[in-house]
Amino acid sequence: MTKPKIIMDVDTGTDDAVALTLAMLGGEVDLLGVTTVNGNLELKLTTDNTLRVVDFCGKGEEIKVYSGCEYPLVSTLSPTSAQSLRPIPKREGVKVPFIMHADHLPLPETSLKAQEKRAVVWLIETVMASQPGTVTIVALGPLTNIAAAMRAEPAFASRLQEIVLMGGGDRIGNASAAAEFNIWADPEAAEIVLQSGCKISLIPLDATHEAEVSAAQAAEIEAIGSKEAKFVAEVIRERIGGYSERDPELAAKQTAPLHDALALCYFLHPECITKKIETVCHVDVSGGVCYGRTMVDRRANLVMEEPNCTFALGADREWFLGWLMGILKKAAQG
Ligand code: BDR
Numbered sequence: 324m325t326k327p328k329i330i331m332d333v334d335t336g337t338d339d340a341v342a343l344t345l346a347m348l349g350g351e352v353d354l355l356g357v358t359t360v361n362g363n364l365e366l367k368l369t370t371d372n373t374l375r376v377v378d379f380c381g382k383g384e385e386i387k388v389y390s391g392c393e394y395p396l397v398s399t400l401s402p403t404s405a406q407s408l409r410p411i412p413k414r415e416g417v418k419v420p421f422i423m424h425a426d427h428l429p430l431p432e433t434s435l436k437a438q439e440k441r442a443v444v445w446l447i448e449t450v451m452a453s454q455p456g457t458v459t460i461v462a463l464g465p466l467t468n469i470a471a472a473m474r475a476e477p478a479f480a481s482r483l484q485e486i487v488l489m490g491g492g493d494r495i496g497n498a499s500a501a502a503e504f505n506i507w508a509d510p511e512a513a514e515i516v517l518q519s520g521c522k523i524s525l526i527p528l529d530a531t532h533e534a535e536v537s538a539a540q541a542a543e544i545e546a547i548g549s550k551e552a553k554f555v556a557e558v559i560r561e562r563i564g565g566y567s568e569r570d571p572e573l574a575a576k577q578t579a580p581l582h583d584a585l586a587l588c589y590f591l592h593p594e595c596i597t598k599k600i601e602t603v604c605h606v607d608v609s610g611g612v613c614y615g616r617t618m619v620d621r622r623a624n625l626v627m628e629e630p631n632c633t634f635a636l637g638a639d640r641e642w643f644l645g646w647l648m649g650i651l652k653k654a655a656q657g
Pocket residue numbers: 334336337338339363421463464489497503504505582583
């Protein structure tokens with residue numbers, strides 16, 4: 324059976340790292356390449372972290388990494404953008420929610436390098452050379468690269484099979500009260516992608532927080548014994564620690580979401596999502612307090628537009644964990 328062809332666009336990032344590891348170990352996808360973007364960290368770090376994951380999984384020969392956009396299209400909100408004109412004032416003692424604890428993942432340094440070709444150029448060449456409707460982009464960071472490709476090549480969106488993206492929130496924000504990080508970090512890019520006409524599925528915070536992983540489950544994963552399983556367990560523990568410092572509810576539960584890994588899981592196994600709606604979704608790009616919010620239109624018959632996306636609202640935690648552990652166990656058995 325032929326495997327689905329995907330491109331992963333990432334801002335690695337601990338949860339991006341888990342998604343990449345599962346994609347490379349799982350053997351369920353034909354991973355055409357990986358593109359990186361400014362997001363969790365500045366671009367050179369998201370690229371280096373991505374290369375480390377590829378090397379760690381022993382895929383350096385096979386999987387090429389392309390470095391993408393260094394800054395958002397318009398917004399200067401993100402403190403990881405060197406162009407930020409409006410640094411976010413931090414309250415003493417309050418953690419900025421989306422910044423990783425460390426610049427680098429807990430993985431060995433790598434001699435792998437990103438390709439010379441820039442991500443947006445490679446994306447356009449690769450997608451335009453593909454059979455129409457055969458390539459899906461699994462987008463796990465801000466949507467800058469994808470929007471830039473869409474603007475540079477008007478046929479880009481219609482050539483794709485689908486874009487599955489981790490982003491947004493109907494009732495939850497994490498970068499601000501209104502907005503989820505990936506959308507908030509480049510709201511204009513997200514709106515371009517959402518209105519592109521491409522088939523789009525969003526896996527937002529509403530779904531990812533229903534698939535949180537616990538410290539006990541991290542221990543089970545660690546017990547699988549392979550270096551990859553130990554890495555995933557370490558990442559989960561780090562995330563639980565990070566979330567615990569800033570979210571009393573998650574601190575009490577000792578759990579953390581693995582947002583990006585759930586988006587990959589959905590692409591391969593849509594049954595991991597328990598509730599989803601076909602809806603109209605826009606991103607607030609008006610620059611106010613809701614800048615970067617995904618506005619899901621729930622007015623039923625009053626909605627004047629055709630739905631532009633599938634928006635997930637719930638997830639099956641056990642299903643997701645079973646999938647994740649199944650991949651790591653199988654890979655450990657060789
Ligand atoms: C998203 O933001 C990033 O910090 C994570 O990697 C994930 O893609 C969650 O809001």
